[in-house]
Amino acid sequence: MRTRVAMLAALFLSFFISMPAAHAATGLHVSGTKILEANDTPFVMRGTSHAHTWYPTQTASFADIKSLGANTVRVVLSGGRWTANSVSDVANVVSLCKQNKLICVLEDHDTTGYGEASDARTLDQAVDYWISVKSALVGQEDYVVLDIGNEPFGNTATTPGWTQATSAAITRLRSNGFQNLIMVDAPNWGQDWGFTMRDNASTVFAADPQRNTVFSIHMYGVFDTAAEVTDYIQRFQTAGLPLVIGEFGFNHSDGNPDEDTIMAQSQAKGVGYLGWSWSGNGGGVEYLDQVTNFNASSLTSWGQRLFNGANGIAQTSVQATIYGGGDTPDTQAPTTPGKPTASATTTFTTTGQSGSGCTSTYKTVNSWQGGFQGDVTVKCTTAVTNWKSVLTYPAGVNVTQSWNSAYTASGTTFTFTNAAWNGTIPAGGSTTYGFIGTWNGSGTPPTPTLS
The missing domain is CATH 3.20.20.80 (Glycosidases)
Structure with a gap:
């Protein structure tokens, strides 16, 4: 029995050794x-x-x-x-x-x-x-x-x-x-x-x-x-x-x-x-x-x-x-030592949900000459059924379109509210909306203040 097992093992091994290996991609x-x-x-x-x-x-x-x-x-x-x-x-x-x-x-x-x-x-x-x-x-x-x-x-x-x-x-x-x-x-x-x-x-x-x-x-x-x-x-x-x-x-x-x-x-x-x-x-x-x-x-x-x-x-x-990965590399040197801040976080109150404890986090996802794509994550510590986020930019910035949200503009202040499908956020949950903006300038797009 041991001899037969040994022979079978040898044959099994020789079979795989003789098989042509796939060329490394x-x-x-x-x-x-x-x-x-x-x-x-x-x-x-x-x-x-x-x-x-x-x-x-x-x-x-x-x-x-x-x-x-x-x-x-x-x-x-x-x-x-x-x-x-x-x-x-x-x-x-x-x-x-x-x-x-x-x-x-x-x-x-x-x-x-x-x-x-x-x-x-x-x-x-x-x-x-x-x-x-x-x-x-x-x-x-x-x-x-x-x-x-x-x-x-x-x-x-x-x-x-x-x-x-x-x-x-x-x-x-x-x-x-x-x-x-x-x-x-x-x-x-x-x-x-x-x-x-x-x-x-x-x-x-x-x-x-x-x-x-x-x-x-x-x-x-x-x-x-x-x-x-x-x-x-x-x-x-x-x-x-x-x-x-x-x-x-x-x-x-x-x-x-x-x-x-x-x-x-x-x-x-x-x-x-x-x-x-x-x-x-x-x-x-x-x-x-x-x-x-x-x-x-x-x-x-x-x-x-x-x-x-x-x-x-x-x-x-x-x-x-x-x-270079998911985000556009930051090629603009900081004005002071240290790593430039990639996002800003601020607390705001959702519509009809006073004291809900929601926060929003902003980041620039992509940018090109005169334009950029922004992304905002809304996270709530208690359950809400609708929300509102306000972004205020310096002069020269305009929002041209958004998704997963509706928005209105007053000068360079843009108010985003939930879409029909993402107003409800459970306690500890979050949702994300995004937008396309334009701005007058070069380098890194400006970061908004949030409220």
Whole structure:
């Protein structure tokens, strides 16, 4: 018996020694359900898609998307179904992402609806395109995720199927030297209503010799209930596989997606999400524009919800550590020795709740030339059903929009009151609201007094 056990142990050991080890991932990589940076810090995507291939001159959109708090932008490219994006153009897109401290998800849109759309291209043809622009991607593994092909199959049966074609595309990219984190989209126009991706994700993941693939589901009308959204995300969590919501909207021609649950569950489970899309939609889905005519100061209702609503981008996005972390670095030297104060705390009385003992804490989340994003946490020692916070700034400051609150202005004094959904704060509980402001000056935005 001991001899047989020893032989079996030796065979077992030799089997694992002979198995090829997965190549160590470079830059952005996955570990279980999480995406990590090169330094192993978790990174959760919070952003939107920009239709660069159709609007190549709208390069200011990268800075505008960043100004609203995004940490990621998904960029639409084409290898020839539309005007092809050249290697120099792709390199410029990567440069714009890096200049604006955004993680760049590049996707080839040519594959959209293959099997139903007559001009759609195969995933193998998408790999041909990525190989043709490889020089723009080599060395960018800290910054660039490669989404092989957008919505690569429609609803009809095709040969080879999604599992085989996706596995083959990943294998071919790796054999051609690509080290980037790879993203793969679901079939069924991205919505996986037949659960092909969900049920075969482990097979596709194993096809990647680097085990560095993340799965992307597009949530539109198929995901119109909280149960459907929650179940799909949980299936990947249970399987220990990484998932992002690669596209979603607040409405669609095929149904009404449950964007509230999509965003809440993504935040609760540490799953990335990318809304569709910044601007320039056509074909009857113009309502999915997040800003009007590429104007960042003209948010649509969908844009307000995505960027400034509960579990939205401004509230939950954290900048990649490759760019210096979550907050904009303070480059202004203090006027006296010591570390500059990052926040101010003051006690105030909530409306109709005299003596409630609530406090508010302010911090600057992000800033850029002439603008900034503020964040205020309201915390109460006793239960309240509504609250009020007053911020007073020096001359030259104006608040232009807020979320999770309503506000009024009197000069440079801004009074924020709760929204309909966050007025009730239990004893010891808290809530957060945020806003976008402008100011005349440079360096660090002014800190308000609170009352």
